[in-house]
Amino acid sequence: xxxxxxxxxxxxLTRAALAIIMFLLMIWQTPVALICASLIFAFASSTDWVDxxxxxxxxxxxxxxxxxxxxxxxxxxxxxxxxFTEISYLDVPVWAVFFIILxxxxxxxxxxxxxxxxxxLAAERWxxxxxxFQLIALGVIFFIVDIHALxxxxxxxxxxxLENIYYVLKILPYxxxxxxxxxxxxxxxxxxKNNWDMLKESWSLPIDE
Numbered sequence: 001x002x003x004x005x006x007x008x009x010x011x012x013l014t015r016a017a018l019a020i021i022m023f024l025l026m027i028w029q030t031p032v033a034l035i036c037a038s039l040i041f042a043f044a045s046s047t048d049w050v051d052x053x054x055x056x057x058x059x060x061x062x063x064x065x066x067x068x069x070x071x072x073x074x075x076x077x078x079x080x081x082x083x084f085t086e087i088s089y090l091d092v093p094v095w096a097v098f099f100i101i102l103x104x105x106x107x108x109x110x111x112x113x114x115x116x117x118x119x120x121l122a123a124e125r126w127x128x129x130x131x132x133f134q135l136i137a138l139g140v141i142f143f144i145v146d147i148h149a150l151x152x153x154x155x156x157x158x159x160x161x162l163e164n165i166y167y168v169l170k171i172l173p174y175x176x177x178x179x180x181x182x183x184x185x186x187x188x189x190x191x192x193k194n195n196w197d198m199l200k201e202s203w204s205l206p207i208d209e
Contacts, residue, residue: 006060011051012069018044019076026083031149037083038142044076045135067115073131074104080138081177089148090141090173096181100134103188110195113202126187137180141173 018040025037051069055061078101084092107127147166151159192199 006055006062006065007058008051008055008060009062009065009068011047011054012065012072015044015047015051016072016075018047019072019079022076023079023083026080027086029087031152034145034149038146041076041080041138041142048073063115067111070111071108074101074108077134077138078104080142084141084145084173084177087145089170090144092141092173092177096177099181100177100184103184106188107191110191110199113198114195117198117202119198126183126190130184130187133183134180137176140176144169144173 022037022040022044025033025040028034048069051065055065078097081092081097081100084090085094085097144166147162147169151162151166154162
């Protein structure tokens with residue numbers, strides 16, 4: 001019997017495609033492209049909640065979803081932060097983004113190791129807090145990007161009002177990214193501590209045992 005992909009997994013793959021489109025629009029850096037990228041990010045972020053809710057309500061969890069869903073979330077977050085480093089007026093530090101991406105790759109590796117041992121790496125409290133903070137941080141930076149884009153597309157009193165808002169908020173991307181990197185790294189320490197035994201097993205035992 002031919003098996004069909006579950007709806008949550010279809011939504012997950014759609015989110016991956018949206019992440020790529022968002023990244024390309026951000027690299028383009030025209031005002032309209034950046035505004036469209038922020039809208040795509042908002043929509044793509046919301047689909048993570050949707051596919052999780054559907055999977056729970058229909059009991060349609062799959063091994064594919066367990067591995068790919070968190071990986072796609074990391075693609076979305078990493079793509080946004082990485083693209084922000086290319087927008088000069090944001091002053092998003094590359095080193096902080098590096099540590100954010102490094103942490104995500106590390107936890108993804110732990111998930112794969114857990115899967116090889118027929119285990120599921122449960123989401124930690126710090127991990128959930130990290131994800132929420134990352135999305136809030138990205139939302140703040142996208143808001144600043146949108147204001148900067150609208151300044152270039154408008155005129156008159158509205159433009160002057162936007163310029164005042166931008167002047168107040170423009171200092172935020174750097175500290176917000178640094179704080180996000182710190183929280184992200186702290187959550188990595190929690191994952192390592194709670195899964196240290198599994199990690200030691202994985203580097204000491206042959207895979208066929």
